[in-house]
Amino acid sequence: MIVAWPCSGGDEFAAVFDRDRRHRLLIVSPLFAEMNRTRRFAIDTMRALDSAGIDSFLPDLPGTNESLQPLASQSLHSWRTAMARAARHFAATHVLALRGGVLVFPNALPGWVLEPVGGASLLRQMLRAAVLAARETGEYVDSADLLETGRTEGLRLAGYDLGPALIAGLESARPLDEGQREIRQSELGGPALWLRAEPGHDPAQSARLAAIIASGIAA
């Protein structure tokens, strides 16, 4: 179900499976396009965790999904603050960060990171998408020029309004994992859903991920 949780700019929303159980997993979603591509995968994983007796919480990053905040005023710092706040609000005992979620997750919690990615890599892909989209309309821009503009004025990249603070943060952000167990895509036994152009899902991969987490929590 979807519930509201208090954040600094006002209430945000989260998808939750909460039966007030002992083990409570905060899931920090991937960023930008990868977030949409993996939404159903994440929800399927939460359902599988629920069957395994584990509560889970998937909060919106402010400015994304159902959030009423503008994306353009977000930064990695505001997302880190929000995810730390969500962890406290939901009394999370563990955390799972997916892909770019590892740039903003509360890393004091024990848990897992799935295929962590750096900010520069995510930013480069969005800059490229913007370069390619501009070319389709006969306009020539290059990534370096776009980035220069973005650092001072912000940019609309691949449909996302990124403010200067978020762009600056992404340029240098490295995964924050500290002792969390890294899960590789190959352990899930299927193709990487965050790469897929058309959002897909794969219940078998979600079940596998939930099983890794359930056995880790029990250990």
Next chain:
Amino acid sequence: MNEHTDAGLRDVLGQVLGLSPARLAAMTAPTPLLGALPELDSMAIATLFGALEDHFGVIFDDAELTGDTLATFGTLAALVQAKRAG
């Protein structure tokens, strides 16, 4: 083409485009990509090149990401192969 390049390219295309193993296996050098695959919008193309970079440990230049490069399986394979050799 190098077998490793061929296999890696099929793997990445399969993940980005969600193609079935049968469809992937049927791809040959003249198989058209851009234009034949509606999923290949600008974000998907950027994702594809990012995934190829990760897979092969190479870096592409903006200027290399053109319609010519993506015309067919063969043209894309040639670019990847040249990058790996370089």
